[in-house]
Amino acid sequence: MTKQMQNAIEKAKRVKCAVKLFGSRAYLVVNPKGRTYKVTFYMRDGQRFGYCNCAAGSREVLCYHVPVAALVDTGIQNMRAH
Numbered sequence: 001m002t003k004q005m006q007n008a009i010e011k012a013k014r015v016k017c018a019v020k021l022f023g024s025r026a027y028l029v030v031n032p033k034g035r036t037y038k039v040t041f042y043m044r045d046g047q048r049f050g051y052c053n054c055a056a057g058s059r060e061v062l063c064y065h066v067p068v069a070a071l072v073d074t075g076i077q078n079m080r081a082h
Ligand SMILES: [Zn+2]
Pocket: 037, 052, 053, 054, 055, 056, 057, 063, 064, 065, 066
């Protein structure tokens, strides 16, 4: 895990965001300031990748919105698997 990923995950735990399901693998993440970002997941080579449309995400920088949505995505995928 890279330092950047660790930082993003730590921030995801600190900042309380609301997550809404937007599509089969897409989520809307609303931060405490009320700004909404769209996070989309896709599978490549059996690994999950997340893309966010915020300023950092569009520069291919991992932002904290992706791990926030990933937690919800993992929960939903687990529910479907059982
Ligand atoms: Zn983002």
